[in-house]
Structure formats: C-alpha cells, structure tokens
Amino acid sequence: MMEKKSLAETRIFDSRSMKKVLMHDSPWFRILNFNLSAGQVFPVHSHDTEGQLSIQVLEGTGEFLGKDDQAIPAQAGDLLLCDISEPHGVRAHTDLRILVTIAPPF
Amino acid sequence: MMEKKSLAETRIFDSRSMKKVLMHDSPWFRILNFNLSAGQVFPVHSHDTEGQLSIQVLEGTGEFLGKDDQAIPAQAGDLLLCDISEPHGVRAHTDLRILVTIAPPF
Numbered sequence: 001m002m003e004k005k006s007l008a009e010t011r012i013f014d015s016r017s018m019k020k021v022l023m024h025d026s027p028w029f030r031i032l033n034f035n036l037s038a039g040q041v042f043p044v045h046s047h048d049t050e051g052q053l054s055i056q057v058l059e060g061t062g063e064f065l066g067k068d069d070q071a072i073p074a075q076a077g078d079l080l081l082c083d084i085s086e087p088h089g090v091r092a093h094t095d096l097r098i099l100v101t102i103a104p105p106f
Numbered sequence: 107m108m109e110k111k112s113l114a115e116t117r118i119f120d121s122r123s124m125k126k127v128l129m130h131d132s133p134w135f136r137i138l139n140f141n142l143s144a145g146q147v148f149p150v151h152s153h154d155t156e157g158q159l160s161i162q163v164l165e166g167t168g169e170f171l172g173k174d175d176q177a178i179p180a181q182a183g184d185l186l187l188c189d190i191s192e193p194h195g196v197r198a199h200t201d202l203r204i205l206v207t208i209a210p211p212f
Contacts, residue, residue, distance in 0.1 A: 001187070002194070004170065004178055007183035028156075079113060082107065083107060
C-alpha cells in the first residue's frame with residue numbers, strides 16, 4: 001500500500017470541542033490530527049501500556065501538559081515525545097493543530 | 107521520559123546533499139527530519155522488514171517517489187503512508203523539509 005493523506009483537508013475547528021481526525025491506523029502506528037480552538041484543552045491522561053507517542057505542533061501556540069501541573073510551552077514545529085503510560089495533554093492558547101503518532105496503537 | 111524537540115532548530119539545508127537529522131529513536135519508532143535543497147532526490151529504496159513509515163511534508167513542494175517511476179505530487183501538509191518493504195523516495199522541487207516516522211525501527 002502507498003497512500004497519501006492531506007492535513008490541509010483536515011483543518012477543521014469546532015468551538016464546542018476539539019476536533020479529532022484519524023489519519024492512519026495499522027498494527028504499527030496510529031496517526032491522529034487534533035484541532036483545538038483557542039482555550040480548549042486536551043485533558044491530561046495516560047494509558048497503562050507499553051509504547052511511545054509524539055505530539056507535533058502543526059500550527060498555533062499553547063502548552064504541552066504533564067503530571068503535577070507541568071506545562072511546557074508549545075509552538076509550531078515543536079515535537080513532544082513521551083511514553084504512552086506517562087500523563088500528557090495539550091492546552092491551546094491560539095487555535096492549535098497537533099499531529100499525534102502512537103506506536104504501537106493500543 | 108517527556109522530551110521536547112524543535113523542528114525550527116533543524117532547518118538546515120546543504121546544497122551538496124540532503125541533510126538528515128535524527129529527532130528520536132526508541133524500540134517503538136524512529137523520527138527523522140530530512141531537508142532537501144531544491145533539485146535534490148532521496149533515492150527510491152526499500153527494506154525487507156515488517157513495519158510502516160510516514161513521510162510528512164513540513165514545507166516546500168516536490169514528489170513522493172515509488173516503484174516503476176511512480177511520482178505523486180507532494181506539498182506541505184501531505185502525509186504519505188507506506189510499508190517499509192515498499193519502494194519509496196522523495197524529490198524536491200523547492201527546498202523541501204520532511205518528517206519521517208518509522209515503526210518499528212529496523
């Protein structure tokens with residue numbers, strides 16, 4: 001398989017809740033695009049499973065969230081790497097787009 | 107571990123050859139940023155191993171390359187998904203930045 005997707009086509013914001021778009025799913029990795037309107041929060045969460053994830057900021061500014069109220073500035077081009085089992089989340093200051101890659105999916 | 111990297115800091119082009127920057131490596135996935143100057147080619151190749159990869163265009167325009175001289179237009183926001191065992195490559199028309207995620211690394 002060789003398949004092309006376009007992140008330009010998934011640039012959809014919803015003022016009521018963050019927008020989630022599944023870009024790819026396979027036994028190897030899952031790729032999701034989340035679009036958060038300014039002020040929205042992807043709540044801190046974690047999963048008790050092996051593996052890691054990346055959170056890449058596509059556009060906008062905000063914060064990567066972690067355990068104990070940790071907040072790390074996040075802007076376009078930033079790439080956060082963490083274990084799936086580790087608390088992680090995102091807060092949008094402006095409209096914010098992120099690409100999340102999870103390996104392996106769970 | 108929770109670690110932040112910045113793709114803004116790896117925006118380095120070299121007119122002699124494409125620039126490769128390792129962003130992350132773990133048993134789960136490997137993430138690489140390749141920067142190709144206009145005209146440079148990431149030659150078509152494949153590896154006889156299980157897994158998949160994504161090639162995300164960060165900026166610029168060019169083509170995703172495949173078997174039998176396949177060439178698929180590529181621009182910022184495009185995401186190519188393919189098996190590691192499948193021939194794949196990239197040609198840069200303008201200066202082109204891509205983020206490649208390989209799961210699992212091999």
